Amino acid sequence: MMRPDAKVEKVYLYSKPVDFRKSIDGLAALVELDIKVAVFDPVLFVFLNRHRNRVKSIRATNPT
Secondary structure, eight states: OOOTTOOOSEEEEOOSOOOTTSOHHHHHHHIIIIIOOOTTSSEEEEEEOTTSOOEEEEOOOOOO
16 A cells, blocks of 8 residues: 555556566566666556456655
């Protein structure tokens, strides 16, 4: 669940179906390889399953 005060500059929708058994690291690797966006940018990444009836999203926070 995202905090309501979370600052998100952009939202990226990953267009290919994703296996939801992937961990956060697996989804982050997809983002870096296919979308070519740094995972630690203030953006939200949204993924859909094969049937497009479930949504998974990740938003990384800067570790500093």
